[in-house]
Amino acid sequence: MLVMWLLSLLPFTALLFLMIVPKWSSARAGAASWFIAAILAYAFFGADMGLIGLANCKGLLLGLYVSYLIWAGVLLYNLADDTGAIADMAEGFKALTGDELLQILLVGWTFVSFLQGIAGFGVPVAVVGPMLTSLGVQPLSAASIALLGHAWSVTFGSMATSFLTLVLVTGLNPPSLAQWSAVLLGVACVATGLLVSYMYGGTKVMVRGLPIVVAIGGAMSLTQYLLAALRSYVIASTGAGLVGCAAVGLLSRAPRFRRKGGPKVESGRFFLAFSPYLALMALSLAVSAEPVSRPLSLAISLSLPFPETRTTYGWVNVAVKSYSTISLLTHPGTLVLEAALIGYFVFRGKAMTRNGIAGRIFRKTASQCLSPTIATLCMVMTSLVMNESGMTYMLAEGVAEGAGALYPIISAFIGILGCFATGSNSGSNTMFGAFQRDTARLLGINEYVMCASQTAGGALGSMIAPAKVVVGTSVTNAAGREGEVIHRNVRYCLAIGLVTSIAAWLMALAFGGLVNR
């Protein structure tokens, strides 16, 4: 039994080792992990070639769902970047207030979270890192703040890729899971705001900023929760970030924070820069309405039926009539593409586009997305081979026996570990989502709270994930000092992880006791 448990742990440990020690890319390590999982499934877990092939196909369907979103999100960001809309947003924020802490919170906490909502995949860190250095923050601190400030918004960021991945992998009810996740991420939101203040100016500045952080953090957390409750997952982080930016904007009008002199903000151009993102919010809200979503989701949908499969050890995967249905007209990726199209025409109408923009942004998007797509497919397929051969369940069973009643405390750290290994919240959820669900079920703990804790941990892991840290250091002239940034951020990550875990444990105890749902 112990040998089998250790074998089922091998794909995860191999992935971790290959990414951390020889520093392989997530695509390369993911491919290696897939080979290990497939060989183990065949040799030790009684899976035949048909089972492995069908598991690959299920993984591919899930991976394509996520990849479509990645490509559309990066395309929209590249459009905004190429037209100067991102630069206009940055200039506007810098000219908004004369208070340095408020500037840091605006750029390194609220704006970076807004960017995470609309772009993700390392883009927020790449954009905000240089902005923070331009505000006078030291390069290492700029990289650390950008990584820390955006972490809470990762789960519902990037068009909710990570959240939707968790839903697909666990099969849990999306509205319930979204609300539990939003509560835990709300706790993380306030904590990251406080730590951004601390990182910028130490304890004294953090204490001075406490009321501001609590007020703005409360507004962002509440917005994210409400949008999640309204099933507008795709815009939950975007909306929260936008509310945070607006709250800072309102505060900046107060005499204490108002800028005296300096450049004026051209408000028309500033708001024009947001046009594709406002269009995306409008489209997302429209599609979330039942009378609109139902006919659209039925119009063009892609899915495949799968037969029952079983291993020679008796692990059964039940037949499904339609697996991972992709409704093309309501898929978040389609909404993002529509928003990009609207944005393109708005920017073209205002003469903000340059010749050859389409070719330029498509080429850039393709080169940026190729490796993340391979990494996503490799890791999702690994995860599915492990799930369908019973390896994930065996892992969960072992951890459940070992951790017992203490499991809720470690659940968020499993999410952090997954993100550290795979470089993304989505990767962490893919790897450990089903594992957390199965462990919670075995222990009789609320599976929704544990999966919410998983994704909250996965989001927090973004601040120490090597793949993202490299982005932060390379854009702030701190290349090669990734170890210092990770060392600096790891204590904040673990501290917020502990707070989140305790909150999850209390939630599991308070709502329905330690029982399911």
Next chain:
Amino acid sequence: MALSLLLIATGPFITYYSIASGSTIFIWIGLVETAIGMLLALLKA
């Protein structure tokens, strides 16, 4: 990289339709194609 992605993204579908049609040889072709795609990712990514 593009070839790797192409193989990884098409191999599983070949396996799927082979299982649906009962053709054993194509199950292997799909699996081998997926494995070659993964191998390319392992070597080049």
